[in-house]
Amino acid sequence: MVSLIFYFQVHQPFRLRKNYSFFDIGNNHFYEDEEANRAILNKVADKCYIPTNLMLLDLIKQYPGKFKVSFSISGVAIEQFEKYNPYVLETFQMLAETGQVEFIAETYYHSLSFIFSKEEFKAQVEMQKQKVEQYFKQTPTTFRNTELIYNNDVAHFAEQLGFNTILAEGANQVLGWRSPNFLYQPVGSYKMNLLLKNFKLSDDIAFRFSNRAWEDYPLTAEKYASWIHSIAGSGEVINLFMDYETFGEHQWEDTGIFNFMRALPGEILKHPDFQFLMPKEAALNYTPLSQIDTPFFVSWADLERDLTAWLGNSLQDSSIEKVYEIEEMVKATKDPDLIHTWRKLLTSDHFYYMCTKWFSDGDVHKYFNPYESPYDAFIIFTNVLNDLIQTIKNKSKNKLSA
Amino acid sequence: MKVLMFGWEFPPFISGGLGTASYGIAKGLIHNDVDLTFVMPTRRGLKFESGINIIAADEVHTIERFNKIITTLKKYDTSTITKSFTIAPYFTSEDYMEYFNTHHDMIELKKVLQSQKGLLHFTGNYGKNLLDEVYRYGIIGEIIGFGNDFDIIHAHDWLTFHAGVAAKRSSGKQLVVHVHATEFDRSGENVNQQVYDIERFGMENADKIIAVSYFTKNIITSRYGIHPDKVEVVHNAVDKNRRLDAYGIKKNVDEKIVLFLGRITMQKGPDYFMEAAHRVYKKYKNVRFVMAGSGDMLPRMITRMASLRMIDRFHFTGFLKGIDVERMYALSDLYVMPSVSEPFGIAPFEALLYDVPIIISRQSGVAEVLKNAIKVDFWDINKLSEMILMLIENDKVANEVAEKCKEDMSNIGWDNAGLRIKNVYESVLKN
Numbered sequence: 001m002v003s004l005i006f007y008f009q010v011h012q013p014f015r016l017r018k019n020y021s022f023f024d025i026g027n028n029h030f031y032e033d034e035e036a037n038r039a040i041l042n043k044v045a046d047k048c049y050i051p052t053n054l055m056l057l058d059l060i061k062q063y064p065g066k067f068k069v070s071f072s073i074s075g076v077a078i079e080q081f082e083k084y085n086p087y088v089l090e091t092f093q094m095l096a097e098t099g100q101v102e103f104i105a106e107t108y109y110h111s112l113s114f115i116f117s118k119e120e121f122k123a124q125v126e127m128q129k130q131k132v133e134q135y136f137k138q139t140p141t142t143f144r145n146t147e148l149i150y151n152n153d154v155a156h157f158a159e160q161l162g163f164n165t166i167l168a169e170g171a172n173q174v175l176g177w178r179s180p181n182f183l184y185q186p187v188g189s190y191k192m193n194l195l196l197k198n199f200k201l202s203d204d205i206a207f208r209f210s211n212r213a214w215e216d217y218p219l220t221a222e223k224y225a226s227w228i229h230s231i232a233g234s235g236e237v238i239n240l241f242m243d244y245e246t247f248g249e250h251q252w253e254d255t256g257i258f259n260f261m262r263a264l265p266g267e268i269l270k271h272p273d274f275q276f277l278m279p280k281e282a283a284l285n286y287t288p289l290s291q292i293d294t295p296f297f298v299s300w301a302d303l304e305r306d307l308t309a310w311l312g313n314s315l316q317d318s319s320i321e322k323v324y325e326i327e328e329m330v331k332a333t334k335d336p337d338l339i340h341t342w343r344k345l346l347t348s349d350h351f352y353y354m355c356t357k358w359f360s361d362g363d364v365h366k367y368f369n370p371y372e373s374p375y376d377a378f379i380i381f382t383n384v385l386n387d388l389i390q391t392i393k394n395k396s397k398n399k400l401s402a
Numbered sequence: 403m404k405v406l407m408f409g410w411e412f413p414p415f416i417s418g419g420l421g422t423a424s425y426g427i428a429k430g431l432i433h434n435d436v437d438l439t440f441v442m443p444t445r446r447g448l449k450f451e452s453g454i455n456i457i458a459a460d461e462v463h464t465i466e467r468f469n470k471i472i473t474t475l476k477k478y479d480t481s482t483i484t485k486s487f488t489i490a491p492y493f494t495s496e497d498y499m500e501y502f503n504t505h506h507d508m509i510e511l512k513k514v515l516q517s518q519k520g521l522l523h524f525t526g527n528y529g530k531n532l533l534d535e536v537y538r539y540g541i542i543g544e545i546i547g548f549g550n551d552f553d554i555i556h557a558h559d560w561l562t563f564h565a566g567v568a569a570k571r572s573s574g575k576q577l578v579v580h581v582h583a584t585e586f587d588r589s590g591e592n593v594n595q596q597v598y599d600i601e602r603f604g605m606e607n608a609d610k611i612i613a614v615s616y617f618t619k620n621i622i623t624s625r626y627g628i629h630p631d632k633v634e635v636v637h638n639a640v641d642k643n644r645r646l647d648a649y650g651i652k653k654n655v656d657e658k659i660v661l662f663l664g665r666i667t668m669q670k671g672p673d674y675f676m677e678a679a680h681r682v683y684k685k686y687k688n689v690r691f692v693m694a695g696s697g698d699m700l701p702r703m704i705t706r707m708a709s710l711r712m713i714d715r716f717h718f719t720g721f722l723k724g725i726d727v728e729r730m731y732a733l734s735d736l737y738v739m740p741s742v743s744e745p746f747g748i749a750p751f752e753a754l755l756y757d758v759p760i761i762i763s764r765q766s767g768v769a770e771v772l773k774n775a776i777k778v779d780f781w782d783i784n785k786l787s788e789m790i791l792m793l794i795e796n797d798k799v800a801n802e803v804a805e806k807c808k809e810d811m812s813n814i815g816w817d818n819a820g821l822r823i824k825n826v827y828e829s830v831l832k833n
Binding site: 021022023024025026027313314315317318319321322373375378379382383385386389390 | 714
């Protein structure tokens with residue numbers, strides 16, 4: 001049997017106010033662009049989350065026990081659903097109730113905390129786990145790190161935290177000559193199972209679907225299923241990992257993406273040797289083919305599949321160093337609001353906006369960047385960070401004098 | 403160009419900042435070839451600098467003036483004077499006599515003419531009869547307006563607004579009112595309604611309003627309902643109250659602020675500021691640096707700052723305009739202009755308006771005028787950082803530098819203000 005594993009990433013950051021200036025430091029502690037966050041969330045809910053969730057519900061009813069998908073929803077996205085559009089959460093809960101949908105653990109704040117603070121990382125994974133349990137009544141056993149950032153250490157740490165399956169990018173620097181279409185095991189691990197994204201087949205849907213210059217345009221469910229079926233005999237798991245916003249948001253409805261997805265399960269299941277699985281079921285169905293050694297970080301971003309979307313230029317490095325530098329000071333306040341505010345600044349998107357790589361990935365970065373330039377993003381972030389630092393200092397000063 | 407200017411005080415008679423400003427503006431205008439007649443309530447027997455035509459309201463012989471007016475009206479037919487009256491455009495000399503006999507101001511005037519031998523009484527003080535004097539000043543304005551020997555009228559603050567508007571009415575000439583302070587500045591939220599009404603009356607009847615700051619302009623538009631296009635901002639050259647309080651703001655950070663404000667281009671030397679800032683930053687933490695402005699070097703400066711890891715002490719504001727420029731200067735403790743080459747450069751003057759001490763490069767033209775400014779070679783980063791440290795650590799020296807520089811620049815500052823006011827006149831007269 002060959003299995004298809006669909007995994008969708010759902011994430012929305014709390015974007016900062018575009019006009020948070022030097023003059024706001026010390027005067028204004030409202031950092032977030034409430035209006036934009038609400039508008040974007042509701043727009044994406046209408047175009048993607050709600051219609052796609054309802055479509056998946058239909059497909060699950062149509063193929064009981066057979067059509068399965070998985071999600072990772074960042075804690076900050078869940079918070080925004082709670083705040084701006086609780087109906088989205090309800091539809092996710094409806095999906096959870098079918099038993100054919102797995103919810104995966106990640107960092108609550110969609111952060112790069114694994115790289116900068118293991119303590120913070122652990123806390124955020126725990127928070128996320130609780131959120132999943134609270135809403136979806138399941139305890140995640142699968143883990144994926146922010147933006148599929150992965151190396152041997154991430155796998156070992158996740159294993160220690162009790163997870164038995166982990167997702168990563170099937171990048172060339174991970175796989176070398178090997179195929180992504182098998183279950184693997186991280187080097188030095190005994191229990192952990194590693195699922196690697198088939199980026200060719202994933203990106204056919206996520207990025208190339210509506211590209212008229214692509215030789216395979218237009219992509220039909222039938223054509224796509226034939227590519228999948230051709231793997232019969234040379235693979236076991238085909239991992240299709242993508243942003244959930246692919247449906248209706250990155251690929252608009254008029255590209256035919258919904259019709260494609262509606263027809264896909266039927267086309268795939270026409271072949272008796274093919275099935276859909278949730279990530280947690282992979283380990284029950286397959287044995288790892290071999291161990292994979294990944295000493296360096298990989299991610300699913302850009303062509304490099306590395307960390308350079310978030311780290312590497314001085315804007316990114318100086319601001320992320322500073323924001324983690326104050327961790328102890330923030331936590332010492334024991335003020336849940338301040339800690340939450342600080343944690344929201346750890347969200348990886350802030351550093352993604354500061355990326356200055358403007359070559360082939362520039363378009364994607366631009367699409368996702370609410371600021372005019374990486375420099376604007378940096379200035380706003382540092383203004384906010386300076387206000388937060390000053391707020392905390394004043395608070396501890398007042399405490400001392402009280 | 404002939405200007406009829408109404409003020410309330412004038413050196414040597416000064417009790418507030420208005421006198422200094424009026425004097426500075428008058429001199430600045432004269433230096434810019436404006437023929438100025440300055441009207442004030444009374445000379446109080448004091449001597450005034452020659453070269454300025456002064457009319458004291460308490461010396462205006464109203465009976466004489468009125469006889470002249472009536473004769474003038476009789477001499478000309480109605481069409482020549484119709485445009486003089488905004489309220490009743492078809493006045494004849496008979497109508498005028500009628501107006502003279504019934505209108506409130508005129509009835510009072512008539513009484514005064516009879517009782518005081520044609521002279522009105524003014525103290526020029528700010529005492530309890532202030533409002534009466536303000537109205538009487540209006541009568542003088544109306545009478546002087548009939549003289550009609552000027553191109554434009556200029557009135558300073560609410561005390562003179564009645565006079566200005568009356569002169570406009572009787573002369574048909576255009577009126578510029580100058581707002582140095584509003585009732586909201588003087589009294590907070592507990593405004594005196596009568597004063598507010600006069601201010602608003604003046605602003606509404608003016609053809610143009612000059613505000614002394616964007617902050618004031620903001621009050622004029624938001625509190626008095628005046629369209630922003632009608633308000634021009636001309637900063638006075640010297641103003642004692644330009645620090646934070648004047649803008650209703652408090653300092654937003656605890657540290658001293660060192661400012662670079664200008665285009666972020668090679669010519670202005672932002673990179674030298676950056677490197678000097680870093681040297682200071684390594685030794686001294688009670689300071690923040692702000693680079694305000696934009697330009698082709700901005701991305702490079704931001705990247706450099708990030709590389710130097712100063713993000714908790716170095717800020718960029720982007721291009722600032724209007725009220726934000728004022729706020730930025732008012733918040734600053736030191737202004738640095740490390741220009742590589744600068745023919746003149748007005749920014750140090752602006753900084754001094756806000757009592758901010760300055761460091762300028764020897765390579766800038768202003769260095770010649772500002773004899774008391776701290777000067778360094780733009781390339782001498784070590785010296786620059788030493789000087790920054792010295793001034794932010796030593797308030798006394800910093801204040802001295804600011805004070806002395808202000809003396810150096812006061813003439814130039816007023817000439818500049820005069821020129822800008824002249825430009826306002828020209829734009830008004832063009833319409």
